[in-house]
Amino acid sequence: MNMNKVMVIGAGQMGGGIAQVAATAGLHVYVFDLNLEQAQQSVITIERFLEKAVAKKKITATEKADILSRIHITGELSRAKEVDLVIEAIVEKLDVKSQLFRQLDKICPPHTILASNTSSLPITEIAAATSRPQKVIGMHFMNPVPIMRLVEVIRGLATSDETFNTIEQLAKTMNKVAVEVNDNPGFVSNRVLMPMINEAIYCVYEGVATVEAVDDVMKLGMNHPMGPLTLADHIGLDTCLSIMEILHEGFADSKYRPCPLLRKYVKAGWVGKKSGRGFYTYD
Numbered sequence: 688m689n690m691n692k693v694m695v696i697g698a699g700q701m702g703g704g705i706a707q708v709a710a711t712a713g714l715h716v717y718v719f720d721l722n723l724e725q726a727q728q729s730v731i732t733i734e735r736f737l738e739k740a741v742a743k744k745k746i747t748a749t750e751k752a753d754i755l756s757r758i759h760i761t762g763e764l765s766r767a768k769e770v771d772l773v774i775e776a777i778v779e780k781l782d783v784k785s786q787l788f789r790q791l792d793k794i795c796p797p798h799t800i801l802a803s804n805t806s807s808l809p810i811t812e813i814a815a816a817t818s819r820p821q822k823v824i825g826m827h828f829m830n831p832v833p834i835m836r837l838v839e840v841i842r843g844l845a846t847s848d849e850t851f852n853t854i855e856q857l858a859k860t861m862n863k864v865a866v867e868v869n870d871n872p873g874f875v876s877n878r879v880l881m882p883m884i885n886e887a888i889y890c891v892y893e894g895v896a897t898v899e900a901v902d903d904v905m906k907l908g909m910n911h912p913m914g915p916l917t918l919a920d921h922i923g924l925d926t927c928l929s930i931m932e933i934l935h936e937g938f939a940d941s942k943y944r945p946c947p948l949l950r951k952y953v954k955a956g957w958v959g960k961k962s963g964r965g966f967y968t969y970d
Contacts, residue, residue, distance in 0.1 A: 688798065688853045690771045690860075696717055696764075696787065697776035701804055704832025705774055707736065710757040711833075717761050718769065727759045732760065736833060767794045772776045772857070776804040778930050785816040792817035795917055800850055802826040807873045807930045809937075810843035818846035824854055827874060828863075830922070838863045839874050870939030872929060881930045884922075885946050887915035891966070894947035898966045916966040917970030920959035924966075927951050934952065 692712065695706045698720035706716045706729065718952070720726040737751040740929045746754075767773055772789055775784060784803060789873055803813055814823035825841025838858045842851060851867070858865035868874045873881060887901050896904070902914020918925050919950060934943040952965065959965035 688771070688800075688849070690714060690853070691756040692717070692770040693772040693774060694761075694770045695774050695776060695802075697778075698722070698726040698729040698760075699776065701828060701830060701832060702776035703732055704830070705776055705804065705828055706758055707733045707754070707833050708828075708861045708863070709774075712755045712857075713757070715757045715759070717759050717766050718762060719761050721758065723762050723873045726762075730758060730760060731797065734950050737951055742949050749803075754902040759970070760909045764790065765794060766902060767791055767799070768796060768908050769794070770799060772800045772802060774802045774804055779805060779808065779926060780794055781808050784813050788813055788823070789816045792819060798860050800824065802854065806926070807877050807933045809872070810846070814843045814845060824850050825868075825870070825874070826854060826858075826906050827876065829876070836862070836864045837876075838865050839868045839873055839876055840865045841870055843870050855945060873878070873934050877930050878934065880945060881927060881934060884915045884927055885943075885949065887930055888919070888946040888949050891916070892946050918969055920965035920969075921957045923961055924949060 691715050692711050694717040694721045695702050698718050706718045707717045707929055718726050719727060734755060737746065737754060740746045741751050773795065775787060777783060777787065784805065788801055801817065803825050804827055805808060805825060806827055810825040814820035817823060820843060822951055823843055824846050825839065827839040827841060829835035829837045840851065840854055840858065855865045855962060869884065890896055890901050891898055898916050902916050905911045907912050928945055931943060931945040957964045960969050961968050
């Protein structure tokens with residue numbers, strides 16, 4: 688199946704990054720967000736990223752202009768009737784995503800594939816909201832999307848081989864490495880990563896070490912490029928908490944219990960870099 692047009696729903700950090708790599712791969716991209724100002728800001732962010740790429744001679748000014756010309760902002764979900772693929776990158780809540788997929792199922796033509804960038808929610812349940820579960824798939828990009836090579840491609844219970852093969856090939860076209868993962872809470876990336884972050888928070892909570900010390904141990908001793916608490920701030924502590932709750936509920940295992948300090952920070956609004964304060968303070 689040829690991919691020519693894609694709609695990215697959600698113009699946040701992830702949605703903007705997905706739109707950029709899709710446009711760079713030659714696709715025409717509709718960026719949908721109810722907040723058009725947010726969508727416009729995402730395009731400005733893309734333009735700045737591309738300007739840096741031109742300055743570093745990674746792309747030409749003409750290539751930059753071509754990429755931007757393929758990105759279109761829209762506040763009309765009905766434009767999804769024109770696309771071959773929808774990639775959803777909205778809030779990590781199952782009921783909200785299911786409702787969106789129910790709407791898309793009615794709007795999109797039968798051939799359109801519906802993909803979710805969810806980092807932990809069940810693809811099978813999202814697909815059940817549609818009449819095309821064989822065309823629903825998980826496409827979990829890593830942050831920052833233009834830089835990170837991995838895409839977890841998650842099969843739901845009914846996802847067809849044709850759908851998987853199409854998305855796998857598209858990921859390669861986007862210069863990504865597609866790794867096949869079955870539908871399970873947290874998939875692979877967050878099932879491994881989030882308990883590590885949660886345990887790092889427990890180390891602070893229980894007074895084992897300071898925030899800086901925990902990060903230094905993991906950077907200098909385990910050769911991680913970024914400490915787990917710094918990474919948590921970049922991801923968003925609210926997102927970390929949401930994923931831990933999904934893992935805790937999905938596996939009913941106490942090892943996934945979110946640290947009380949994580950809950951406290953989220954309740955305080957200290958959710959990381961995007962709020963100006965998490966485990967570190969940001970300007």
